[in-house]
Amino acid sequence: MLDDFMVRAALAGAGVAIAAAPLGCFVVWRRMAYFGDATAHAAILGVAMSLAFSMSIFIGSMTVALMMALTVSVLSGRGYAMDTLLGVLAHSALAFGLVAVSFITGVRIDLMAYLFGDILAVTQGDLAVIWAGAAIVVALIGWRWSALLTATLNEDLAYASGIDPKREQLVLTFALAITVAVAIKVVGVLLIAAMLIIPAAAGRPLSRTPEGMAVAAGTIGIFSVIAGLRAAYEFDTPAGPSIVCVAALTFLLTSVFRNVRA
Template sequence: MLDDFMVRAALAGIGVAVAAAPLGCFVVWRRMAYFGDATAHAAILGVALSLAFSMSIFIGTMVVALLMALTVSVLSGRGYAMDTLLGVLAHSALAFGLVAVSFLSGVRIDLMAYLFGDILAVSRGDLAVIWGGAALVVLLIGWRWSALLTSTLNEDLAHASGIDPKQEQLVLTLALAITVAVAIKVVGVLLIAAMLIIPAAAARPLSRTPEGMALAAGVIGTLSAIVGLRAAYVFDTPAGPSIVCVAALSFLATSLIRNFRPAA
């Protein structure tokens, strides 16, 4: 079954959707869209370092994404506006990564594949990494779900309940780094944030509970991956961007449903 490249691509897309769904909800609730974007941009530097030191792309991108997220967390609130800090770090990391790649002699690298994804080239080994990372993210978020919700709702309430909001932020940071590392092969650096944010945003009008929103985001992300791959096959368009386009259309559809829904 896994000899069919479209089946492998579909399984990879579903794996990324599973990882991105619960994490994307917290990104939306906490208004961390630019934070996720900055972490994703740093992944290119991780790719360059991985190739330079002949180590796993997954490990390199995860470590650099984690370092970027931790740097943002440490520097925020120290005289830098958050949007300015994220803009500087995100674009600097991307630029340094692209420059570093150009210095790698004897290494052939398709930058477009890392920028926009190459889901059709996913191998069995890639699938194992993607689904292993997705399972880790789901287990991590599920383990800290109640504490994460409380600290997201109100930090004072979290402190009163014996929950450390900074620790929960680190949990999200780790989950984000893992998601970036597993998604880079599927949708690429420039579209990872879209797969985090758009399905979660599309699920919001359809949900009455946080758990319902996470589940709906997973369904929307999964359908976006499958339909986007089919559209890419039929219309001969790039697979990663096609998946994001389908997710964007789902966001438009649920927004229209919310706007035209009769008031209770």
């Protein structure tokens, strides 16, 4: 467990968990789980674009994820049912991304690494990008925390307090795009939504305040990363899915704890 690649993997996973914790709380409170899933699926199209134009995977993934999130925000109020719109855009972006990747020649592509993550192959450069992105997300959410909570609680109350809910939605959209871009290396596009939702949902029964839920979600996320990496090391299982499995088991335990306490 003290080998360099395992240390880098643990640090990368911790960075993603810290970024996903406060954002995941808002995803749970606002019932935006499918929104996060659609944004994550769109990232594979960003990967294809990055490889085609020889640009940073982080930049390509974040750009496409942000475009997807903005498109959903614009179209949601124009006669489209939100779940239908998200389903169409999510699966279309994923399909177009996979098709686009197949046309790229001269570049060896490991699709499994992008779909399910390749945390054990994280480099020092990847670590720098992940932690820089996590710092931006945490700073952004921390800066707008009170306004985001008010807008989440009640839009009319937000307007009365001089807060524009649409602006706060854009803040969440931008933070989500950054999180997707930094998490793609760790858990892949198919499991990013799980790291957003499961630790936050698991932390809910253990907290009494919004801030406490965010801290609990971050703690559970970091624990899931370390325990998942250990399980993958011991049982020779995929690292990304193992991390999500540990998070899911933690959610089960906290749910049982809540029911027993009730």
